[in-house]
Amino acid sequence: MKKFQPQPGFVVQAYKFALDPNAGQGAALRSHCGAARTAYNWAVGWVTASWWQRRAEETYGIGADELTQWRPWSLPALRKAFNEAKHTDPRFAGWWAENSKEAYSTGLANAAAAFDNYAKSKNGRRKGRRMGMPRFKSKRKARLACRFTTGVIRIEAAARHVTLPRLGIIRIHEPARGLLDRVQAQAARILSATVRHERGRWFVSFQTEVKREIRRVTRPDTAVGIDLGVKTLAVMADSTGEIREVPNPRHLDSALKLLRLASRTVSRRQGPDRRTGQKASKRWEKANAHRNRVHHRVANLRADALHKLTTAVAAEYGTVVIEDLNVAGMLRNRCLARQIADAGFGEIRRQLTYKTRQNGCRIVTADRWFPSSKTCSGCGAVKAKLPLHVRTYECDACGLVLDRDDNAARNLAALAAAAATGTGVAGDQGTLKRVSKPRGADQKTRATRPRRKAGTGRAGGAILPHQRQTETRDRTQAEALTLW
Secondary structure, three states: OOOOOOOOOEEEEEEEEEEOOOHHHHHHHHHHHHHHHHHHHHHHHHHHHHHHHHHHHHHOOOOHHHOOOOOOOOHHHHHHHHHHHOOOOOOOOOOHHHOOHHHHHHHHHHHHHHHHHHHHHHOOOOOOOOOOOOOOOOOOOOOOEEEEOOOOOEEOOOOOEEEEOOOEEEEEOOOOHHHHHHHHOOOEEEEEEEEEEEOOEEEEEEEEEEEOOOOOOOEEEEEEEEEEOOOEEEEEEEOOOOEEEEEOOOHHHHHHHHHHHHHHHHHOOOOOEOOOOEOOOHHHHHHHHHHHHHHHHHHHHHHHHHHHHHHHHHOOEEEEEEEOOOHHHHOOOOOOHHHHHHHOHHHHHHHHHHHHHHOOOEEEEEOOOOOOOOEOOOOOOEOOOOOOOOOEEEOOOOOOEEEHHHHHHHHHHHHHHHHHHOOOOEOOOOEEOOOOOOOOOOOOOOOOOOOOOOOOOOOOOOOOHHHOOOOHHHHHHHHHHHHO
């Protein structure tokens, strides 16, 4: 086989397959995932030990120059320290050689990423909620996952087995002929493989570099606005005036009765108790497995329905307009939290984002405060209030009477024309936002903005003497430690 040569048009794509390991392979998979968790906990304890030691020494009146040195959390530093400690640390003595080195690298890499996220969050350079200090992973609650980046990673010739380092040949539940044909035709290259236990079974996900041609959609000149809801999952209105409704399948509601019966059966069995050390009975494990299968079936049905919806939308329309919903805030409503979580609003937006990119489409995200439901799609008048229980929109200016969701979908579809003509304000990803202050001469430009000194960090904190290095990672770590 000729050497793989990356060319323009290659994208990074994942292929996920279910595994059918035997008892021995299942135990080996759990051992590798447990090794990754143990390495992660070791790294968190090794780094934070110096933090607590310095804090204790400060209470003793020890000077800053005599305090214990900070321990770095970069991946190379963690690997070097781990290789020295694995021979003497009692947590690894006697069994660390049973697993692949990639298992321990997975835990160390996750720990390095966790400390980086914590440092960026402390310095205000990370979006989203504030990240706390990395904590230890529990054996009961931690997700079983392990990533392989080196070694023998391939799909066998029959396309029914995969080969992973130290794990050997494992059978796949369904043939991987599509990926194997691409690899043999030099149209794809496997970069890494991640094994994960979720929904009651093992999966392997191949991260590949694939040559993909942009698929032309059915109606490239048509824009569609999608209004998501609980009563109706999606109301789609395109620029031609056509309105389509996608009913909400409500998979969780249909399974609630069965879940109640299964949970009642579990509660009557002798379950585990950590306080007394009581172990679960065989009947409890059997009943709990039955209840878990019900949850897994609901999750699989939901994922299948959302993939079919988003694939159909991304394959038909050239422009898709969606809302920037505050799903986390909506889940605080105890009356609608279960229905909102079952609908999967965030998953719909995530799938539409990457599927429209694959098809060469354009996705426009309306601002979170855009009044799509309060605005009249006929004349543009905006109502001051529109309670949620009012399902019919009645315009006081032009007398338009329309369903609330249909009116919102039409307003979203009209935003596509605003983004294309420049009448709206578009962001990096086509996000329409309201501008609080227009750009004028009083605003600082790139030429007039004062430059930041090279020796100061973004947060304005001083760099510690022993951390004066040129790498960005070391500067980020020093700034976080000064704020800790």
